[in-house]
Amino acid sequence: xxxxxxxxxxxxxxxxxxxxxxxxxxxxxxxxxxxxxxxxxxxxxxxxxxxxxxxxxxxxxxxxxxxxxxxxxxxxxxxxxxxxxxxxxxxxxxxxxxxxxxxxxxxxxxxxxxxxxxxxxxxxxxxxxxxxxxxxxxxx
Numbered sequence: 001x002x003x004x005x006x007x008x009x010x011x012x013x014x015x016x017x018x019x020x021x022x023x024x025x026x027x028x029x030x031x032x033x034x035x036x037x038x039x040x041x042x043x044x045x046x047x048x049x050x051x052x053x054x055x056x057x058x059x060x061x062x063x064x065x066x067x068x069x070x071x072x073x074x075x076x077x078x079x080x081x082x083x084x085x086x087x088x089x090x091x092x093x094x095x096x097x098x099x100x101x102x103x104x105x106x107x108x109x110x111x112x113x114x115x116x117x118x119x120x121x122x123x124x125x126x127x128x129x130x131x132x133x134x135x136x137x138x139x140x
Contacts, residue, residue: 022117022121041103
């Protein structure tokens with residue numbers, strides 16, 4: 001019979017594979033919004049910049065605030081504010097591109113679906129691996 005630590009580690013490996021799969025699904029939606037023959041415009045790929053920089057405020061706030069006992073801090077709240085601005089910008093960018101007729105609305109829908117999946121994957125990663133225990137992202 002497996003002990004509790006082995007079961008938890010097996011669950012975490014399964015969660016890592018599931019998060020990788022969901023990230024691949026999100027990127028597939030994003031690429032379909034750009035590369036399908038009816039759409040064929042690659043401007044929506046700029047949302048990848050928003051995906052890459054969205055965790056940076058959290059990293060900075062985690063590094064700056066050492067006290068984990070406090071329920072809230074100004075640095076952490078500022079990081080939430082910046083992260084929210086980045087996420088809203090990532091959802092607004094394809095809508096603006098569709099509104100000015102740079103991309104079609106179908107491509108906008110696919111990019112928005114990809115954004116939702118990718119940002120939920122990023123959030124899931126931090127919820128599962130961001131606890132600071134012996135199996136966290138900080139060890140990678």
